[in-house]
Amino acid sequence: xxxxxxxxxxxxxxxxxxxxxxxxxxxxxxxxxxxxxxxxxxxxxxxxxxxxxxxxxxxxxxxxxxxxxxxxxxxxxxxxxxxxxxxxxxxxxxxxxxxxxxxxxxxxxxxxxxxxxxxxxxxxxxxxxxxxxxxxxxxxxxxxxxxxxxxxxxxxxxxxxxxxxxxxxxxxxxxxxxxxxxxxxxxxxxxxxxxxxxxxxxxxxxxxxxxxxxxxxxxxxxxxxxxxxxxxxxxxxxxxxxxxxxxxxxxxxxxxxxxxxxxxxxxxxxxxxxxxxxxxxxxxxxxxxxxxxxx
Amino acid sequence: xxxxxxxxxxxxxxxxxxxxxxxxxxxxxxxxxxxxxxxxxxxxxxxxxxxxxxxxxxxxxxxxxxxxxxxxxxxxxxxxxxxxxxxxxxxxxxxxxxxxxxxxxxxxxxxxxxxxxxxxxxxxxxxxxxxxxxxxxxxxxxxxxxxxxxxxxxxxxxxxxxxxxxxxxxxxxxxxxxxxxxxxxxxxxxxxxxxxxxxxxxxxxxxxxxxxxxxxxxxxxxxxxxxxxxxxxxxxxxxxxxxxxxxxxxxxxxxxxxxxxxxxxxxxxxxxxxxxxxxxxxxxxxxxxxxxxxxxxxxxxxxxxxxxxxxxxxxxxxxxxxxxxxxxxxxxxxxxxxxxxxxxxxxxxxxxxxxxxxxxxxxxxxxxxxxxxxxxxxxxxxxxxxxxxxxxxxxxxxx
Ligand SMILES: Cc1ncc(C[n+]2csc(CCOP(=O)(O)OP(=O)(O)O)c2C)c(N)n1
Ligand code: SF4
Numbered sequence: 001x002x003x004x005x006x007x008x009x010x011x012x013x014x015x016x017x018x019x020x021x022x023x024x025x026x027x028x029x030x031x032x033x034x035x036x037x038x039x040x041x042x043x044x045x046x047x048x049x050x051x052x053x054x055x056x057x058x059x060x061x062x063x064x065x066x067x068x069x070x071x072x073x074x075x076x077x078x079x080x081x082x083x084x085x086x087x088x089x090x091x092x093x094x095x096x097x098x099x100x101x102x103x104x105x106x107x108x109x110x111x112x113x114x115x116x117x118x119x120x121x122x123x124x125x126x127x128x129x130x131x132x133x134x135x136x137x138x139x140x141x142x143x144x145x146x147x148x149x150x151x152x153x154x155x156x157x158x159x160x161x162x163x164x165x166x167x168x169x170x171x172x173x174x175x176x177x178x179x180x181x182x183x184x185x186x187x188x189x190x191x192x193x194x195x196x197x198x199x200x201x202x203x204x205x206x207x208x209x210x211x212x213x214x215x216x217x218x219x220x221x222x223x224x225x226x227x228x229x230x231x232x233x234x235x236x237x238x239x240x241x242x243x244x245x246x247x248x249x250x251x252x253x254x255x256x257x258x259x260x261x262x263x264x265x266x267x268x269x270x271x272x273x274x275x276x277x278x279x280x281x282x283x284x285x286x287x288x289x290x291x292x293x294x295x
Numbered sequence: 296x297x298x299x300x301x302x303x304x305x306x307x308x309x310x311x312x313x314x315x316x317x318x319x320x321x322x323x324x325x326x327x328x329x330x331x332x333x334x335x336x337x338x339x340x341x342x343x344x345x346x347x348x349x350x351x352x353x354x355x356x357x358x359x360x361x362x363x364x365x366x367x368x369x370x371x372x373x374x375x376x377x378x379x380x381x382x383x384x385x386x387x388x389x390x391x392x393x394x395x396x397x398x399x400x401x402x403x404x405x406x407x408x409x410x411x412x413x414x415x416x417x418x419x420x421x422x423x424x425x426x427x428x429x430x431x432x433x434x435x436x437x438x439x440x441x442x443x444x445x446x447x448x449x450x451x452x453x454x455x456x457x458x459x460x461x462x463x464x465x466x467x468x469x470x471x472x473x474x475x476x477x478x479x480x481x482x483x484x485x486x487x488x489x490x491x492x493x494x495x496x497x498x499x500x501x502x503x504x505x506x507x508x509x510x511x512x513x514x515x516x517x518x519x520x521x522x523x524x525x526x527x528x529x530x531x532x533x534x535x536x537x538x539x540x541x542x543x544x545x546x547x548x549x550x551x552x553x554x555x556x557x558x559x560x561x562x563x564x565x566x567x568x569x570x571x572x573x574x575x576x577x578x579x580x581x582x583x584x585x586x587x588x589x590x591x592x593x594x595x596x597x598x599x600x601x602x603x604x605x606x607x608x609x610x611x612x613x614x615x616x617x618x619x620x621x622x623x624x625x626x627x628x629x630x631x632x633x634x635x636x637x638x639x640x641x642x643x644x645x646x647x648x649x650x651x652x653x654x655x656x657x658x659x660x661x662x663x664x665x666x667x668x669x670x671x672x673x674x675x676x677x678x679x680x681x682x683x684x685x686x687x688x689x690x691x692x693x694x
Contacts (some may be wrong), residue, residue: 097415112392
């Protein structure tokens with residue numbers, strides 16, 4: 001597995017689009033321990049994006065793509081929203097079908113892949129906005145967890161509907177004035193991480209994307225646990241700087257401000273007992289390999 | 296080619312994979328007396344279905360549950376109950392994107408709840424087969440058959456075949472996969488029956504042996520990439536189509552929609568070969584014709600017999616496929632008719648509208664009779680309608 005899948009026939013090398021050549025020459029297919037540090041050296045799996053300048057979703061996207069443990073066999077499922085403008089530039093197979101049904105599509109997809117390739121690792125990763133995850137698609141989000149579907153759900157929580165111009169969402173903070181919440185949002189931010197835990201997710205993490213190491217670890221754990229144990233959920237704060245009125249350079253600070261110990265994006269992680277045991281077994285497997293003289 | 300290579304092999308269930316033509320036209324068949332729901336089970340037993348997702352709604356719940364039994368028996372790869380029809384159709388989409396052969400069923404309100412998925416299936420070229428067992432959709436609540444829902448899915452980009460009998464149901468379910476999966480078609484297909492009238496009544500059906508099955512679906516014959524990472528991934532596009540100001544976006548979207556419609560038309564040649572034409576005619580040289588689809592045709596035939604006893608000669612044209620719509624066939628079959636009656640199990644008369652739209656002198660079309668909300672269509676009602684018009688007692692509604 002790995003790069004041989006994307007190799008270009010010599011005769012066609014010069015006429016292939018530069019982004020495809022880049023994918024073959026510098027992407028990290030088949031590389032153990034790929035991660036966020038590859039961003040910058042290689043363009044990785046996103047050539048370009050059409051988000052607003054400085055949008056934290058763009059760096060979050062790059063981290064996610066760089067941290068997929070198995071991009072050569074990963075299919076992403078997205079939803080309508082700002083993220084759907086990035087998916088066309090993503091170099092792994094990805095599906096955008098409708099608004100809110102991403103976890104249902106992923107359920108069917110994961111089962112099809114498991115049935116067609118019983119001996120092979122095929123990861124499915126859902127990545128959608130908070131409106132798609134928590135409002136219009138909430139039943140399908142939850143039901144995929146109840147059914148223990150084996151894929152990671154990532155929510156880019158920008159606390160509103162960005163793509164349609166800043167309407168209230170279930171993850172918006174109480175009291176925030178937005179379009180369609182003219183007198184301020186009347187109810188609390190939906191506690192989806194807690195609900196995820198209760199609904200059967202084996203790994204749940206809440207964080208911002210200000211610390212790439214943390215994002216990398218969460219993504220890897222989310223995918224590995226989903227592959228073997230059951231559903232996992234990661235909620236990343238990716239503020240919509242446009243709709244909350246920030247400058248292009250202010251996204252990082254906004255994330256730092258909201259990840260303090262008592263803030264709503266303080267880092268939190270839940271790992272089920274089963275998942276802990278699985279992670280420990282992975283660690284054990286790694287150790288003998290690290291001491292080749294014993295082999 | 297690859298599909299051919301599996302012919303003659305034995306699947307996990309011990310069934311022999313046979314050439315579809317053999318299964319359809321040559322394999323010995325035995326007569327069974329069974330309900331439409333049981334016929335669905337027998338078709339799916341032989342259809343090499345990978346994944347089926349189900350949700351209960353009368354009158355299709357029974358068939359959907361029986362497909363679950365097939366999963367337990369090992370004839371269907373995976374099966375589960377989704378949380379709503381919208382979710383089920385999305386789950387079917389995911390499975391089909393992943394390269395599986397997919398089966399599901401729905402009825403009435405379920406069809407409407409699922410609706411947003413249908414044009415998405417077609418636009419994504421997912422050859423999902425859905426068995427629609429029509430029922431009333433409107434308030435007040437009704438679980439009885441009514442084809443109003445069919446008028447609403449006509450232009451989603453799906454192929455739509457309307458079976459009249461349990462036998463046709465069996466054959467259409469199996470043949471539907473083969474046509475829908477042709478590379479030059481590759482579209483979703485709805486196999487429709489009138490709920491209860493077909494699903495819950497017993498009928499004689501000729502069924503081939505259970506130890507043969509269709510070749511499995513080969514997702515690599517699809518005109519769009521199968522989402523399984525087995526073919527090289529590429530950056531899909533550089534310019535998202537949702538950027539509406541972009542001329543390329545406009546041109547791509549418009550031509551893609553035309554391509555879906557063109558693919559529906561390209562299905563004709565395969566369909567005609569497998570189901571023997573898009574229409575069926577009986578005495579279509581008569582001056583009075585009945586034209587309709589589904590069980591309205593069966594009632595029309597009985598009306599014709601009653602009218603013949605009174606010396607009134609009436610012919611019939613049965614429309615087997617609603618998409619592609621057999622416009623040229625209907626034009627030809629109705630060219631000598633002075634009056635064309637269109638009995639329908641719905642209040643709006645969408646079939647009459649379809650016919651009026653494709654024939655010359657469409658004032659010949661009498662939009663009716665109609666029954667709605669689960670009433671059967673007594674042949675006497677059709678007889679009465681025809682006699683009323685003949686006696687000049689009923690004003691002809693001009694198209
Ligand atoms: C059925 C349906 N309703 C409404 C829309 C319009 N719509 C498009 S994107 C969107 C909001 C997306 O919000 P979110 O999921 O939070 O993603 P974001 O854009 O914030 O990243 C809405 C309402 C749609 N595409 N489909
Ligand atoms: S609207 Fe907001 S979330 Fe969307 S791209 Fe712009 S800044 Fe990012």
